[in-house]
Amino acid sequence: MATRKGKSTSASKTVQKEAAEVPKPPRGYSTDAFLMYGRQKTRHWDYQHHVVPPLSASSTFRLESHQRGEAGFCGFADPELTRPTKPHIFIYERLDEPVRAMLEERLAAAEGAEMGVCFASGMAAISAAVAHRLKAGDEVVAHPTLYGCTYSLFTNWLPRYGVKVRYQDLTQAPSRLRIGKKTRIVYCETPANPTLQIVDMEAIAARIAKANEGRSQEEKCEFVVDNTFATPACQRPLEHGVDVVCGSLTKGLSGFGTDMGGYVATSESDESSLLVFRKDFGSPLSPTPAWRILNFGLPTLSLRVKQAQASAFELADYLHEHPKVARVQYPGHPASKGYETARRQMHDFHGEFAPGTLIYFEVKGRNDKEAAARADQLVDTIGKKAYVITLAVSLGQIRTLIERPGGMTHSMLPEEVAQTCGIGAGGVRLAVGIENPDDIRRDLEKALKSLD
Ligand SMILES: Cc1ncc(COP(=O)(O)O)c(C=O)c1O
Numbered sequence: 001m002a003t004r005k006g007k008s009t010s011a012s013k014t015v016q017k018e019a020a021e022v023p024k025p026p027r028g029y030s031t032d033a034f035l036m037y038g039r040q041k042t043r044h045w046d047y048q049h050h051v052v053p054p055l056s057a058s059s060t061f062r063l064e065s066h067q068r069g070e071a072g073f074c075g076f077a078d079p080e081l082t083r084p085t086k087p088h089i090f091i092y093e094r095l096d097e098p099v100r101a102m103l104e105e106r107l108a109a110a111e112g113a114e115m116g117v118c119f120a121s122g123m124a125a126i127s128a129a130v131a132h133r134l135k136a137g138d139e140v141v142a143h144p145t146l147y148g149c150t151y152s153l154f155t156n157w158l159p160r161y162g163v164k165v166r167y168q169d170l171t172q173a174p175s176r177l178r179i180g181k182k183t184r185i186v187y188c189e190t191p192a193n194p195t196l197q198i199v200d201m202e203a204i205a206a207r208i209a210k211a212n213e214g215r216s217q218e219e220k221c222e223f224v225v226d227n228t229f230a231t232p233a234c235q236r237p238l239e240h241g242v243d244v245v246c247g248s249l250t251k252g253l254s255g256f257g258t259d260m261g262g263y264v265a266t267s268e269s270d271e272s273s274l275l276v277f278r279k280d281f282g283s284p285l286s287p288t289p290a291w292r293i294l295n296f297g298l299p300t301l302s303l304r305v306k307q308a309q310a311s312a313f314e315l316a317d318y319l320h321e322h323p324k325v326a327r328v329q330y331p332g333h334p335a336s337k338g339y340e341t342a343r344r345q346m347h348d349f350h351g352e353f354a355p356g357t358l359i360y361f362e363v364k365g366r367n368d369k370e371a372a373a374r375a376d377q378l379v380d381t382i383g384k385k386a387y388v389i390t391l392a393v394s395l396g397q398i399r400t401l402i403e404r405p406g407g408m409t410h411s412m413l414p415e416e417v418a419q420t421c422g423i424g425a426g427g428v429r430l431a432v433g434i435e436n437p438d439d440i441r442r443d444l445e446k447a448l449k450s451l452d
Pocket of ligand 1: 122124226228229248261262
């Protein structure tokens with residue numbers, strides 16, 4: 001899917017394609033170091049004399065000649081060329097832009113991917129990750145527990161374009177996963193929003209690999225995983241046989257609740273198609289949020305996750321023992337479903353178990369109606385009286401946030417789908433921040449007490 005249709009210019013012919021490689025830190029240095037320093041000079045940018053790379057905001061770029069403009073357009077997203085061209089030619093912000101490009105390289109390194117492409121939001125990234133590959137007649141198989149807007153995208157929009165979406169529980173034995181001739185994508189979140197179900201990525205990837213035997217590249221089925229909840233600081237799906245990772249930058253990766261964005265990280269063979277899709281559907285990440293995520297979000301990612309995760313361990317134990325709580329799901333708690341799989345696939349950049357910063361729990365009630373009313377009362381008490389827990393959707397930021405998925409983020413799910421997803425009437429999602437865990441517990445205790 002090149003930008004030029006069979007048109008070959010002398011400018012493009014002079015550029016040689018190079019083998020793709022995963023961007024990574026210099027030998028012996030950690031991924032954390034790369035997330036802070038990246039590369040100061042590439043063919044794409046030269047910020048060797050800056051400590052903090054500048055916020056280069058320019059919606060269009062100066063061209064000293066029409067030849068430069070032509071070469072830039074011809075080089076953009078051309079699968080026969082390697083991005084960046086030599087030297088890289090910037091044309092227009094929606095096509096390519098240096099701050100966003102720096103962020104893309106660091107995200108690729110974080111996920112262990114050959115390349116990354118950033119979008120205006122997590123939903124823009126998810127839409128691109130699936131839609132750039134699909135055509136009418138294709139099928140997507142998705143695990144039903146999904147972020148509400150992803151569920152809406154799959155249920156309300158993809159079918160309009162002739163794409164069939166079939167839901168199948170991917171936490172069941174992989175042998176039960178049906179991959180038909182037209183199945184092009186198997187999609188899931190793990191941990192899944194909001195119930196933190198864990199999908200065994202290696203097992204599903206092995207099942208897909210078997211189904212792909214003998215298929216042409218076009219016919220192959222890809223495994224796409226939304227890594228928003230874990231972030232690459234806790235899990236790198238590509239290490240477990242996943243083909244494409246996508247997710248929101250709005251959450252843990254930006255970390256401070258100030259910016260919106262999304263990303264796709266995968267192999268270089270998908271780069272051209274994703275860039276052209278982003279150009280034509282018009283969903284690039286703007287340089288200002290990209291700059292903040294680059295300079296504030298990524299360098300502090302591991303530190304923030306470490307602090308919030310240590311609190312999440314403690315708070316999961318506390319909630320587990322609490323008499324007013326019926327059920328707790330935290331991938332780091334041995335009593336939680338999927339714990340063994342989480343132990344295998346969720347690790348930080350240094351190999352330590354990293355089950356993340358989110359907890360799902362259900363408030364007790366004699367029946368669903370009472371459980372729902374008590375969960376409402378709990379979050380309302382927090383909304384009115386808590387000091388460090390905020391009643392708000394979103395997650396992964398420095399502040400602890402709480403919400404009731406059944407009535408908020410997942411309210412668009414039909415009742416029976418919510419049940420299949422395991423979203424209980426009394427379900428509450430707690431996104432742990434970096435506050436002192438005693439302060440978070442204090443607010444939870446007060447709110448749970450109010451349920452008498
Ligand atoms: C798992 C998951 N994926 C994707 C998104 C969408 O991200 P954004 O709000 O940046 O579009 C969200 C948002 O909450 C999410 O929870």
